[in-house]
Amino acid sequence: MPRKILTVDDSRTMRDMVSYTLRGAGFEVLEAEDGVKALGVLANTRVDLIITDINMPNMDGVTLVKRVRAGGSHASTPILILTTESGDDRKASGKAAGATGWIVKPFAPEKLLSVVNKVCPA
Amino acid sequence: MSTPSFGSDELAQFRRTFFEECTELLADLEERLGALVAYSSDIEGLNAIFRAVHSVKAGAGAFGYTVLVGFAHRFEALLDRLRDGKAELDERTLTALVAAADVFSALVDLARQGETPADDFGADVAEELSALLDGETRLAAAPSAATCVPTQAASEDRTYRIVFRPNAELFRHANEPLYLIRELKTLGSLAIDCDLARLPPFEAFSPEDSYLGWTMTLRSSSSPADIAEVFEFVDDECELVIEDIATAPTEPEVTAPPPLQEVAKAEATDAPSEGKPSEIKTSDTKTTGKTGSISSIRVDLYRVDRLVNMVGELVIAQAMLAQQFIESRKQDDPGALQGFEHLAGLTRELQECVMAIRMQPVKSVFSRMPRLVRDVGHKTGKDVRLEMSGEQTEVDKTVIEELADPLTHMIRNAVDHGIEDAATRLAAGKPAGGVIRLSAQHAGSNILIHVEDDGAGLDRDRLLAKAIDKGIVPASAKLSAEEIDELIFSPGFSTAAAVTDVSGRGVGMDVVRRNVQALGGRVQVMSTPGKGTRFTLVIPLTLAVLDGMVVAVGWEKYILPLTSIVESFRPGRGQIRVVPGGGEVVSIRGEFVRLIHLARVFGVSEAVADPCQGLVVLIELANGSKLGVVVDELIGQQQVVIKSLQDNYDPVPGISGATILGNGRVALIVDIEELTRLYDRSVRIAEATRLPVAANA
Numbered sequence: 001m002p003r004k005i006l007t008v009d010d011s012r013t014m015r016d017m018v019s020y021t022l023r024g025a026g027f028e029v030l031e032a033e034d035g036v037k038a039l040g041v042l043a044n045t046r047v048d049l050i051i052t053d054i055n056m057p058n059m060d061g062v063t064l065v066k067r068v069r070a071g072g073s074h075a076s077t078p079i080l081i082l083t084t085e086s087g088d089d090r091k092a093s094g095k096a097a098g099a100t101g102w103i104v105k106p107f108a109p110e111k112l113l114s115v116v117n118k119v120c121p122a
Numbered sequence: 123m124s125t126p127s128f129g130s131d132e133l134a135q136f137r138r139t140f141f142e143e144c145t146e147l148l149a150d151l152e153e154r155l156g157a158l159v160a161y162s163s164d165i166e167g168l169n170a171i172f173r174a175v176h177s178v179k180a181g182a183g184a185f186g187y188t189v190l191v192g193f194a195h196r197f198e199a200l201l202d203r204l205r206d207g208k209a210e211l212d213e214r215t216l217t218a219l220v221a222a223a224d225v226f227s228a229l230v231d232l233a234r235q236g237e238t239p240a241d242d243f244g245a246d247v248a249e250e251l252s253a254l255l256d257g258e259t260r261l262a263a264a265p266s267a268a269t270c271v272p273t274q275a276a277s278e279d280r281t282y283r284i285v286f287r288p289n290a291e292l293f294r295h296a297n298e299p300l301y302l303i304r305e306l307k308t309l310g311s312l313a314i315d316c317d318l319a320r321l322p323p324f325e326a327f328s329p330e331d332s333y334l335g336w337t338m339t340l341r342s343s344s345s346p347a348d349i350a351e352v353f354e355f356v357d358d359e360c361e362l363v364i365e366d367i368a369t370a371p372t373e374p375e376v377t378a379p380p381p382l383q384e385v386a387k388a389e390a391t392d393a394p395s396e397g398k399p400s401e402i403k404t405s406d407t408k409t410t411g412k413t414g415s416i417s418s419i420r421v422d423l424y425r426v427d428r429l430v431n432m433v434g435e436l437v438i439a440q441a442m443l444a445q446q447f448i449e450s451r452k453q454d455d456p457g458a459l460q461g462f463e464h465l466a467g468l469t470r471e472l473q474e475c476v477m478a479i480r481m482q483p484v485k486s487v488f489s490r491m492p493r494l495v496r497d498v499g500h501k502t503g504k505d506v507r508l509e510m511s512g513e514q515t516e517v518d519k520t521v522i523e524e525l526a527d528p529l530t531h532m533i534r535n536a537v538d539h540g541i542e543d544a545a546t547r548l549a550a551g552k553p554a555g556g557v558i559r560l561s562a563q564h565a566g567s568n569i570l571i572h573v574e575d576d577g578a579g580l581d582r583d584r585l586l587a588k589a590i591d592k593g594i595v596p597a598s599a600k601l602s603a604e605e606i607d608e609l610i611f612s613p614g615f616s617t618a619a620a621v622t623d624v625s626g627r628g629v630g631m632d633v634v635r636r637n638v639q640a641l642g643g644r645v646q647v648m649s650t651p652g653k654g655t656r657f658t659l660v661i662p663l664t665l666a667v668l669d670g671m672v673v674a675v676g677w678e679k680y681i682l683p684l685t686s687i688v689e690s691f692r693p694g695r696g697q698i699r700v701v702p703g704g705g706e707v708v709s710i711r712g713e714f715v716r717l718i719h720l721a722r723v724f725g726v727s728e729a730v731a732d733p734c735q736g737l738v739v740l741i742e743l744a745n746g747s748k749l750g751v752v753v754d755e756l757i758g759q760q761q762v763v764i765k766s767l768q769d770n771y772d773p774v775p776g777i778s779g780a781t782i783l784g785n786g787r788v789a790l791i792v793d794i795e796e797l798t799r800l801y802d803r804s805v806r807i808a809e810a811t812r813l814p815v816a817a818n819a
Contacts, residue, residue: 011177012420013140017184020132055176057169069294078296084180100296101355106184109128118305118355119297 002028003122008038008052018051021109026122035059039067042074049120050079062097069098078119140181144230147174153489155223159216160492168205175201187233193244196251197222218254220493221247279341282349285363287335297356305352310342426479433476434763438782440469441760445784477664484562485513487525491533491560498537505555506537512562517569518664524641528634532573532657540577540655566685567663574656580649582606607647611635642778644795668764668791672757675720676729679789681762681781686794688740690756693733708738708750717750718801723776730754741794749798776800
């Protein structure tokens with residue numbers, strides 16, 4: 001069974017790019033457009049990795065990470081945050097919230113796959 | 123390296139998605155900015171604007187639109203400071219945001235068209251943004267789109283000793299040493315030695331802690347930085363030593379940034395966000411959906427239009443079937459009749475559902491107006507407040523798009539010409555600041571939009587003088603107040619005493635009227651001297667269907683909009699009066715109502731000429747007045763699919779469109795509002811032509 005990845009981003013362009021790349025590498029990909037919807041998906045589906053944007057309406061990525069880590073079925077699921085800035089403060093706040101790692105946008109597909117491979121090999 | 127190496131097809135698809143998304147994001151940005159202008163500070167609005175800019179920036183980066191990214195970066199930085207409360211949303215900043223939104227939007231358009239903006243494009247705005255940011259140095263350079271760490275071209279094999287001892291908490295963030303070691307293995311040949319020294323006695327063992335450590339020897343051509351990158355996610359959660367033992371055994375270790383400092387910083391930046399109510403606002407109520415993932419889908423408008431058309435054809439086909447059904451006397455068969463009624467019901471429901479897909483709140487257009495009022499107010503030096511209501515009123519998407527121009531025009535006019543300057547207002551005993559009210563509401567199958575100002579009202583003397591001067595009406599014309607007001611809709615009529623750069627010259631209300639008429643709607647004006655002017659747009663909710671009454675006039679069939687019909691009756695002889703000038707009225711319940719013979723208006727011969735032989739359909743017009751339309755007979759009520767005549771013909775006075783009846787014949791849909799105008803004109807022409815005839819005789 002292929003590994004399942006949830007990609008959370010309010011930008012459809014980004015979700016499309018992430019999904020396309022991951023599906024091409026044999027992952028099954030679910031999509032959600034903000035943190036609230038992501039939690040909805042997680043409540044019903046077991047995923048192996050969560051990739052989330054930070055700036056989103058309704059619930060931002062950092063809050064999502066905190067909520068996921070706070071307990072429940074995905075408390076120990078790897079979470080990657082997508083950030084535009086290579087700014088360290090973003091990574092740090094994501095990391096402090098409990099994120100496993102990060103991907104800097106814009107990303108080359110190979111880079112995305114190599115990062116994913118680091119926390120959730122296909 | 124700035125553009126990801128997706129295939130060109132995928133990239134083109136992503137780019138399409140990106141620009142579609144940009145359109146939505148920019149519309150949202152515009153709307154939020156409008157709200158910000160109208161209601162000033164609003165943290166949610168700022169957040170949303172920030173996100174829109176941020177999202178566009180992220181996508182733009184992916185496609186290598188560097189100018190756009192650079193501008194977005196400054197725009198975003200200012201927004202970020204505003205939402206963090208580090209900058210104040212004053213007049214100057216607001217103006218800069220509005221200007222920045224324009225440049226931003228223009229840059230997106232350029233990117234969409236595949237054009238590279240000129241170097242100094244929007245430079246003044248960018249400078250203003252920078253100035254507002256106090257020329258923060260870190261903003262001087264936008265982040266480079268290229269993010270891949272350059273790989274050192276090292277061909278020779280090196281030998282590294284790597285000590286990796288994770289902290290006990292490593293698993294908390296779901297990092298997995300196994301994967302890291304596997305990744306390391308892809309870099310070269312790896313010898314691994316596991317260190318079990320920290321493994322506790324079984325009783326003290328915690329399954330969530332990490333106890334193992336590894337010392338590894340890697341032979342690889344990779345640089346120390348490449349190796350450090352393998353551990354980038356864990357370098358603050360472990361003890362990590364990377365030594366190049368073969369080439370330079372004494373070289374200092376390449377270690378990750380000091381973990382302590384990193385963690386401290388992380389906590390420091392994390393803490394304030396915790397206290398921000400807007401950021402931790404979580405709406406749990408929304409997670410109730412079964413999967414929580416899909417609540418809407420995006421559909422190409424073309425597909426929806428096709429669907430609307432197909433359903434339209436289905437309705438016509440069903441009407442034709444109904445006709446045949448009746449003619450073949452199948453209605454005696456109860457089973458068939460029942461089935462047929464069911465089909466009719468389903469068809470109607472299907473049609474309503476399809477129409478609903480195209481419905482959207484007028485908010486998307488209304489939201490552009492606060493900004494407009496502000497801009498024009500600034501330019502004209504007037505203090506004008508915009509009050510809006512009914513933004514959630516839904517109307518067909520096409521109608522919304524076509525509403526933008528007329529509304530912009532009317533609002534601009536209202537500020538520029540309608541509202542007086544402060545001094546004049548004060549002298550007239552009004553508050554110095556003017557108010558413009560913009561409202562929308564449903565009325566039957568129409569949407570009513572009012573644009574109302576509390577200005578001076580139309581100056582009828584000047585209007586009339588100008589109309590005479592321009593030869594629009596003869597100097598001898600005696601016009602009622604309403605007719606004078608109507609003159610502003612005449613082509614090439616400029617109402618401003620002085621033409622300003624705000625409202626421009628001439629392209630005025632006649633264009634508005636034409637636009638609105640193209641939508642099958644109409645625009646009316648009501649003005650009270652000294653109190654203000656009110657424009658009312660009446661526009662059908664949808665351009666696709668109409669509930670109509672099919673009437674026969676001679677050999678022709680016409681459709682009257684059902685919503686305007688009050689009743690129909692055959693008048694008795696005593697109810698008809700002929701008024702001087704040749705007009706007829708019918709008396710109904712003590713009220714005299716003008717009669718219009720459809721046959722005369724449209725020149726149909728062999729129609730019933732005597733109202734007492736035919737039927738009078740009593741119609742109520744938008745302004746509340748009534749009209750009796752004389753027809754031969756009523757055929758029946760039917761929902762008709764409107765086919766535009768304007769696609770193939772010029773607008774036909776008195777006709778708003780055509781439709782295909784059940785028997786396959788074309789019937790024209792009567793524009794009842796125009797009918798009065800046509801009638802008035804025909805009366806006037808009749809009078810005018812009678813006079814010379816009389817003189818000749």
